[in-house]
Amino acid sequence: MTATDIPAPxxxxxxxxxxxxxxxxxxxxxxxxRDLPWRRPDAGAWGVMVSEFMLQQTPVSxxxxxxxxxxxxxxxxxxxxxxxxxxxxxxxGRLGYPRRALRLHGAAVAIAERHGGDVPDDHAQxxxxxxxxEYTAAAVASFAYGQRHAVLDTNVRRxxxxxxxxxxxxxxxxxxxxxxxxxxxLPGDASTAARWAAAxxxxxxxxxxxxxEECGRCPIASRCAWRLAGKPAHDGPPRRGQTYAGTDRxxxxxxxxxxxxxxxxxxxxxxxxVWDEPVQRARALDGLVADGLVEPLDGGLYRLxxx
DNA sequence: CATTCGTGGGG
DNA sequence: TCCCCAAGAAT
Numbered sequence: 540m541t542a543t544d545i546p547a548p549x550x551x552x553x554x555x556x557x558x559x560x561x562x563x564x565x566x567x568x569x570x571x572x573r574d575l576p577w578r579r580p581d582a583g584a585w586g587v588m589v590s591e592f593m594l595q596q597t598p599v600s601x602x603x604x605x606x607x608x609x610x611x612x613x614x615x616x617x618x619x620x621x622x623x624x625x626x627x628x629x630x631x632g633r634l635g636y637p638r639r640a641l642r643l644h645g646a647a648v649a650i651a652e653r654h655g656g657d658v659p660d661d662h663a664q665x666x667x668x669x670x671x672x673e674y675t676a677a678a679v680a681s682f683a684y685g686q687r688h689a690v691l692d693t694n695v696r697r698x699x700x701x702x703x704x705x706x707x708x709x710x711x712x713x714x715x716x717x718x719x720x721x722x723x724x725l726p727g728d729a730s731t732a733a734r735w736a737a738a739x740x741x742x743x744x745x746x747x748x749x750x751x752e753e754c755g756r757c758p759i760a761s762r763c764a765w766r767l768a769g770k771p772a773h774d775g776p777p778r779r780g781q782t783y784a785g786t787d788r789x790x791x792x793x794x795x796x797x798x799x800x801x802x803x804x805x806x807x808x809x810x811x812x813v814w815d816e817p818v819q820r821a822r823a824l825d826g827l828v829a830d831g832l833v834e835p836l837d838g839g840l841y842r843l844x845x846x
Numbered sequence: 847c848a849t850t851c852g853t854g855g856g857g
Numbered sequence: 858t859c860c861c862c863a864a865g866a867a868t
Contacts, residue, residue, distance in 0.1 A: 594864040601854070601863090635852030635863095642866080672866045692864045712847070740864065749862065750857075781862085783852075792852050830851090 560702060561726055561735055563758035568738030571745065575599065576606060577682075578737075584658035584683035585616055591675045591682075592643045597634050599744075605632055617656045619647035625843025628832060629799050637795060638830055642670025660684040681736045687729040689721035690736035694743025699724070701747060705764030707773040708749075790814045790823035798833060804840035 576582060577590035589609055593602040609630060613619035619627065624644045631640035646668040650658055658679065659665055665676035677688035696709040699720055709717060726732045746757050754760045765771070783789055793813040798805055814820040824841075827833040834844040 591864065596851090596863060596865060597853080598855080598863045633853060635854085636865090638851065639866085670866065674865060678864070690864085693862095694864065744864075778861090781851095786850095788851055788853095795852090826851095 560724070560759050560762065561731070564738045564742055565731075565734055567758035568734065568741055572737070572741055573599075573745075576603070576610075584660070584679060585614075586610055587683040588646070588658050588675075588679050589643065591678050592639050592646075592670060593634055595639060595675070596636060601634060605630070605634055613647075615656060616647040616650040616658065619644060620651040623843075623845045624831070625834070625845060628795070628843050632799070633796075635792075637832055639670060641831055645669035646671065658683065660686070662686070662688065678736075681733045685730055685733045687725060687727075687732040688736070689718065689725055690740065691717060691721050692740055692743075694740045694747075695721065695736075696743075697749065698739050698743040698747045701752075701765035702759055702763045705768050705771075707765060707771065708778060711776070711778065787819065787823050787826065790819055791827055794820075794824055794827060795832060798841060798843050801842070804836055804842040807839040807841070810841060 572578070575590075577586050582590075586606075590602065590606055593606055593609075609619075612630065613622070622644070624641055627640040627644040628637050631637050634640075649668050650656060654664070659668075660680065660683075662676050662680045665671050665679055666673070671679075674690065674692050677690045678692070680686040681688045681690050691713060693709075696713065696717060699717065700706050700709040703720060703724075724735075726735050742757070746753050754763070754766055757763065760766055790813070794810055797809055797813060801809075810824060811817075811820065814823070824833065828835055831844055834842050836842065
């Protein structure tokens with residue numbers, strides 16, 4: 540670490556111009572928090588970590604059943620680490636973005652090898668695990684270990700954008716200003732900070748939603764900068780939409796679905812049947828192999844990876 | 847910093 | 858029907 544690596548001190552707002560948000564949001568959370576399995580006391584850090592992987596871009600309702608199956612089958616990181624990675628991909632089912640299954644398996648292996656089988660409680664060590672980025676590291680450290688971290692997910696970003704900044708939506712990519720704001724709003728006490736992280740996230744998930752927000756149920760509606768400004772519509776570049784039909788992603792999904800259902804190696808012909816355009820089909824299959832999601836065998840056979 | 851990476855439900 | 862979006866990470 541050299542002097543040039545030390546970031547300039549972030550300007551700290553002299554006084555919060557947005558008033559006190561913690562009290563109302565924490566009280567609301569007390570009353571309205573969902574009883575989700577990964578929030579139960581017995582979930583443990585591994586349960587929290589599994590849930591965070593699955594919830595990366597997948598709604599709670601679809602995660603719930605798969606989460607229960609995973610924790611029943613692999614109650615500890617070492618249990619998953621002992622399995623073939625392909626089993627993780629198979630058990631991932633249709634949650635989407637199956638590379639997450641591979642990374643979760645990789646994280647379990649790393650935890651078994653480097654951390655004695657226990658999910659690390661250190662943010663930097665969490666961040667070093669495959670599939671763990673800034674959000675997930677902060678979430679596990681906060682939710683599982685009660686530490687003080689800014690947990691900045693899409694829900695929290697939207698809540699802050701509206702209630703504090705006064706705009707309908709946060710920027711497309713997370714900005715330094717958002718991180719600075721999240722840190723400034725973080726309660727000083729670790730246990731309160733952890734509850735604040737969960738509460739602000741829950742508010743975004745249940746009330747301050749992307750569409751059809753329910754300000755009538757919001758505990759901070761009277762202080763919300765966006766609402767007080769008359770809820771001006773989002774201006775600026777359109778929020779990046781994700782096309783899907785006809786993309787490689789769709790082809791990869793169809794190919795992998797065949798392999799997930801198969802108990803034995805699948806012949807090339809069975810994969811060829813899912814997409815008629817041969818160039819794109821080949822590119823998609825190559826991509827799956829390159830990602831380690833598919834293992835090619837001799838004789839034009841394919842299967843989920845054994846190692 | 848922009849792209850890529852699945853899947854399904856709701857408005 | 859079509860479009861939007863859902864507790865992001867890696868490159």
